[in-house]
Amino acid sequence: MLRPDEQRKAASAFVERWQDRGNERQDSQTFWLDLLENVYGIDQPGEYISFEDQVHLDHTSFIDGYITATNVMIEQKGRIKDLRKGIKQSDGTFLTPFQQAQRYAMNLPYSQRPRWIITCNFTEFYVYDMERPGGDPAVIALTDLPEECYRLDFLVDQANPHLEKEMQVSMQAGELVGQIYDELLKQYRDPNSDDTQRAINQLSVRLVFCLYAEDAGIFGRHGMFHDYLADFDTRFLRNAVIDLFRVLDTPIGKRDPYLDEKLAEFPYVNGGMFADEDIEIPQFTDELRTLLLEHASADFDWSQISPTIFGAVFESTLNPETRRQGGMHYTSIENIHKLIDPLFLNELRTELEDIKKLKQPATVKRRAAAFQDKLAGLTFLDPACGSGNFLTETYLSLRKLENDAIRLIYGDQNMLALEKQIIKVSIQQFYGFEINDFAVSVGKTALWIAESQMMEETKSIVYTNIDFLPLKTYTNITEGNALRFSWSELVPANQLNYIIGNPPFNGARLMSKVQKEDLLQVDSQIDGIGSLDYVAGWYLKAAQIMQGHSILTAFVSTNSITQGEQVEILWKPMLERYGVHIDFAYRTFKWTSEAKEKASVFCVIIGFSKTATGRKVVYSSSGQPEIVTHINPYLVDAQDAFVKNRSKPLCSVPPISIGNLPIDGGNYLFEKDEMESFIKAEPESKRFFKPWYGSREFINRKPRYCLWVGDATPSELRKMPHVLERIERVQEFRLASTRAATRKLADKPTRFHFENMPTTNFLVIPKVSSEKRRYIPIGYMTPDNLASDLVFVVPDANLYEFGVLTSNVHMAWMRTVAGRLKSDYRYSAKVVYNNFPWPHVTADQQAKIAETAQQILDARALYPDSSYADLYDERTMPSELRKAHQNNDRAVMRAYGMDVATTTEGDSVAKLFTLYAHLAK
Known part of the structure; x- marks a missing residue:
């Protein structure tokens, strides 16, 4: 390109x-x-x-x-x-x-x-x-x-072949490390102890550093590590490794003058990599010797790995938890750039491009030198850095810009005789907190590898001879719980420019007691903080350190902090008490973090600051940018408003509720064939069965069946022994509960815990529906059907109300404020329905919406054998139904005063937020 x-x-x-x-x-x-x-x-x-x-x-x-x-x-x-x-x-x-x-x-x-x-x-x-x-x-x-x-x-955006190769090599390296690790672990006397875990992790880090150092030329000669080990039989290999580690940690001037010649060739590493001489190292086996000398050393080029990817792969390969899950985890470089590019990198690239356009060579050199100094003055903190992939990729990106600047400053000069600091960007500009001690070691190693790779690139520009060893720069990654530490003690706030990262994704209901206490420790004044995801703690800590400073922050987060009840709990204090502004955001997208199984979570990226930056940008899930005037906590271009849990509708519309909640242990619910078998054995039970609809049954138009005997008389029940058996099972199930209210319910085993059985036609709204549908399938049911607690029920809803609820305006509101189950829509009574701002309509507008709503029902009726899943699949939606919905959409938009031709979904949401803010007062 x-x-x-x-x-x-x-x-x-x-x-x-x-x-x-x-x-x-x-x-x-x-x-x-x-x-x-x-x-x-x-x-x-x-x-x-x-x-x-x-x-x-x-x-x-x-x-x-x-x-x-x-x-x-x-x-x-x-x-x-x-x-x-x-x-x-x-x-x-x-x-x-x-x-x-x-x-x-x-x-x-x-x-x-x-x-x-x-x-x-x-x-x-x-x-x-x-x-x-x-x-x-x-x-x-x-x-x-x-x-x-x-x-x-x-x-034309095809995968970068160089990046693809780096990724493949890094994954292969991870596989090799995993094999070496497994073979080593077998040799420890107590493989399950914490001491063994720490020792093998440290040993693995050292071996990887040596394998990389010999291939990258850091040791001075290619193959030095291999050639040294090759001189030893298996039974002497352990002592050879111990001797090597001791030499690597000893300055040249302090070494034994009678040291073996091959050992004496190795340089002094420094940096604490080999400082602990007391780590437990087991005996090596023939299999380990072969793995190290042939597969890991002779047959593999470690200099080609990506430190960003490999650091994460290395850590997850040796992390018992992720190994149990299978596969190796890493955050893709592409995803890292979704955060760092809009936060600062795009602006720096543009600045460098502008320098390159200047005509006067002297001006170019002067501006490039100032740009290099600017890069060297930036400080970054990742307060949940894991194996350091965000820090490493950021360092690499800055060094690439610096190398471009060096090209402009020095051209092709030979710098051997020039006494000047050519490289100014340092890994000392990068700080991190990480709770896992092994991840800290890996993160430091990844940064060192990145530093060595970029030093080689600089050498190729100015033909200088810069020695990488001994390590002259020290990493600032600290082991500890970031929510319990003062970040300004690690890096003073007045020296910090950017906070970045991918904090833990633990959901509110999956957090441990300690993690709940961590959140309280961050900000005990927030009402409802226990309902926030763990990642919210990092937002609040960042907002606190940003007070009085021009620090910019961006985090990857679970999308739930921009949906449902969490929005008000987190973002009201963020905006009102801490005074932050959202500068850019990625709306919900899949964050792939596992190389083998591609396990994904659904995330957002949010960049924010205290001093609102000029241009606001919202990126779609696919990365398409949209320039907007304001970004609210729902990540839409609309005024700030907080949609609260509301027990009753904001407007004068029918109340909404869940369907029936049996708490029966499944004893009253039957598939069709199970019901038929039951009726065959108990013919009197036939009239007590009713179709049963939850979200899945409703959308697929394939009901289960419920044995409803709540209104049966005692004499009717006594004539049905199989039904009595079911009643007894329900009673036993309820009595076994740990909840007092459920045990109390055992006193009336034929009744449901919650009963909602309208006597007239009612609307059904599925609680969960696929995000691939433009419209959540909503429809009427007759009283002879029972709705479960997995759907919402709106009794006595007329055609006008059905038309508004099934319109694209309501769907846009739902997509913005509803929670998600993975990526599926999770409709809510208290957040979506009860807060929805209905239009003020004339009689004619109401009649027109009712007419178009009836057209939708008529179009569905043309396809009696098709489920809602069939009818609302974008690929198979019948043209009659699509046209009916479009007519209804236009009628509802006109009722809100929206221009049908020009109003986008974003425009409609902005109008709804304005109307909501007015009504909520």
Whole structure:
């Protein structure tokens, strides 16, 4: 790809060429070939993008453009076409360009379906992220392309081959360390003791350092460690390793003058790496000797590892907990950059690019030297640093910028005779807290490895001879519980520039008693602090140290701190008492942290400060940036408001409640075949069975069945021995409970703990629904059905109320304030429904919404054999149902006074927050 300055220039020329052109038939292919070749640097764009691929839909359906390498589908229209309006198709239907592309995508094999869909009319690009179905498109105007061309980088953004190689090598290194560790552990007398764990961890760190040092040239000669060990038979290997460690920790001038020649060749390491001579080292075996000399040393090049990835892989490989879970954990470099780039790195890169554009050589050198000094003056703290991957990657990123500056300052000079400090950025600028002692050791080692790698890069620029050993810089990673320590004692607040990291993800209900006490220790004034996730402690500690200082902070966090009840508990004091401002944020995305099993959690990234920075940016889950005027704690462009748990609706609408909660140990619930068998054995029970719907049963239109005998008379019950047996089981189940209220419930075993059985039709809202659906499936049920506590019930809801609840306006509110179960929507009565600001409607508006709501029910009725899962799958949603929802959406938006043509989902949420703030007063 082109450099940023080259790309901006090329984009400006592209805009000039295409400003007044745009015939769909004549210009489409030329337009895209020009864009890919001249703006995004694709050498042979005709081989990179394919045009007019036929879709097996009908003989007239062709995909305008498809980029296989990055899974991008393009639907191109002419200049006069409105990308948001429907266009008549050959089958008579009206589809927007996006809907047309969606239809094509649905008829492709799964492996070929697009990750992105772009609709374009030569003047605008509408970018749809298919991992956010139903989300608003990112809109990029042709005239803005020179400044916003990075927003289309995904067209050509393929994996960096160098990074891929580093990752693979680092993972292989982790595998080797794991094998060595397993073989070593067998040799310890007490492998399960804490002392053994500490000893083997320290031994592993030292062996890895030696393996890396010989391949990276740090020891002075390639293969020194291998050649030294190769002289010893297995039975003498332990003593050879002990002797080597002692020599590595001894300055040259203090060594035994009669030292063995091969030992004497090794340099003095310093830095405390080999300081403890009393660590327990067991005997080596033939298998260990082979692993070390052949597989780990002779057959593997440790100099190619990424210290960022390997540090985390190394730590997790030797961490008993993560080993039990299987696989090796690490935070990807890409994810680290999602945090550090918008926090500070993008700004530094831009500053360096501006220096490069200057014309006067003397000015370039002067400005580059000042830039280098600026880099050397920055201080970073990661207060939950683990194996140091955020610190390591940040150090590497700063050193790469520094090397660019060194290039500008010194050019290709030979610096051998120059007495000047060439490298100024130091690992001493990086501080960390970590509670695990072994992770501390690994983090220090990763930083040392990173320092050595970057020193080699500097040498290649200025041809200088800088010795890495003995270690001259010391790492500032401290073992301890960050929530119990004063951060300013590790690094004074007036010297600190950035706080970064990925604190622990423990949820509020999964924390230990000690962790709960940690939170109280941070801020005991917060009401409800026990309901916060553990990560909230780091936010509060950061806010405290930021008082009176211009420190910028960004953390990766579980997305739950921006949803549901946690928002008010955490963010009200953060904003009002500590006075912080959210400067940038990544909305919910998967944070992949495990290399083998790809276990993921759903996270957000939030950057904040005391002195609000100028530009506010919100990134979508796929990384698409959006410039906004304000970011509230729900990570939307809207005023600050805190949606509280509310027991009754904010507006005059029907009350909502959960369905029935039996507390029966499952004894009253049956699958269909189980019910049929039961009725066969007990025919009298048939009239007591009712369909039973929770979220899963409702969405799939496949009920279970409930034996409801709460209204049965004693004489009816005595005629049914199998039913009596079930009643007895329920009674026993309740009596065995540890809760007094449940034991009390055993007195009336035929009744439910909570009963909610409307006598008229009622609305059902699933508690949990897939985030892949644009609309949560909501529908009516008749009184002969029973709802479980896994759905919400709204009795006597009329068509108008159903229409508003099923609209995109309500769904946008829900997506913003609701909690999540993983990434699925978790609807809530107290947060979502009761706080929803309903519109003030006229009689005509109410009637129109009721009419469009009925259209939705009528469209569903056309497909009686389809479940809600079928009907609300974006790939299979019937056109009649989609059109009915669109009509309803427009009717509801008009009731709120929203412009149907221009209002985005973000706009509607902003309006709802304004209305909520007014109503909540």
